[in-house]
Amino acid sequence: MAAKNDNHNNLTTFFNEEYGSLRSYVKSRIRDTSEQDAEDIVQDVALRIFSRPEDAIPITNVGGFVYNAIRNRIIDIMRGKKEKKLPSEEIDRQWREFAEFFYGDADNSYSTEMEQALKKAVEDLKPVYRDIVIAIDFEGYNYRQIAERTGIPAGTLMSRRHRAMSELSKKLEKIKEPEYGN
Numbered sequence: 001m002a003a004k005n006d007n008h009n010n011l012t013t014f015f016n017e018e019y020g021s022l023r024s025y026v027k028s029r030i031r032d033t034s035e036q037d038a039e040d041i042v043q044d045v046a047l048r049i050f051s052r053p054e055d056a057i058p059i060t061n062v063g064g065f066v067y068n069a070i071r072n073r074i075i076d077i078m079r080g081k082k083e084k085k086l087p088s089e090e091i092d093r094q095w096r097e098f099a100e101f102f103y104g105d106a107d108n109s110y111s112t113e114m115e116q117a118l119k120k121a122v123e124d125l126k127p128v129y130r131d132i133v134i135a136i137d138f139e140g141y142n143y144r145q146i147a148e149r150t151g152i153p154a155g156t157l158m159s160r161r162h163r164a165m166s167e168l169s170k171k172l173e174k175i176k177e178p179e180y181g182n
Contacts, residue, residue, distance in 0.1 A: 007059050008050070014062045015046055022070060029074050041077070045069045098137050114172075121171045129164035132157055 015022075019042065026038040049069060059065045099115045122133055135141045143154040 007052075010059065010062045011046075011049060011066070014066060018063070018066075022066070025067065026070060026074065029071070030077070041070065041073055045073050117172060118168070121168050124171075125164055125167060128160055129167065132161045133164050133168075136161055 022042045023038040026041045030037070030041075045066070049066065099118050122130060125133065132146070135146055136143070143157045146152070146157055147154040
């Protein structure tokens with residue numbers, strides 16, 4: 001029982017003293033993660049560690065053990081994100097649909113150059129704008145789902161997407177092909 005108490009006390013002390021460093025470590029490993037996401041990961045790992053069975057092997061290097069557990073959790077999360085990737089044909093179809101939506105051409109009369117310009121313009125958006133456009137228009141999330149996951153109010157997300165679309169319109173106004181014939 002003494003080993004259990006030692007583990008628990010050592011882990012408690014380590015988490016209390018190193019919590020900020022652990023969050024920073026997570027943020028350094030996952031690009032564009034929010035402070036809340038980093039905190040969630042650290043807390044998830046802490047819960048798992050503190051939930052270890054009483055007869056588990058004593059931890060000799062608390063710091064190494066915790067950082068290793070966080071690194072493994074990050075790997076698990078990244079694997080999960082990779083599984084969500086769509087086949088390239090599906091991504092191409094979504095870009096065509098987005099270009100149709102954006103340019104307003106249901107007959108696919110926009111050019112490949114215009115589609116490429118749209119892709120580049122989306123890539124060049126501020127991360128908060130780019131993320132909301134990709135989440136709503138490509139990944140199929142709705143504002144409520146994103147708000148629940150991020151803690152950002154749905155109204156704020158709607159405003160960001162509206163601003164993103166406005167920026168895209170301004171950037172691409174010069175690129176639109178002139179309409180002929182009508």
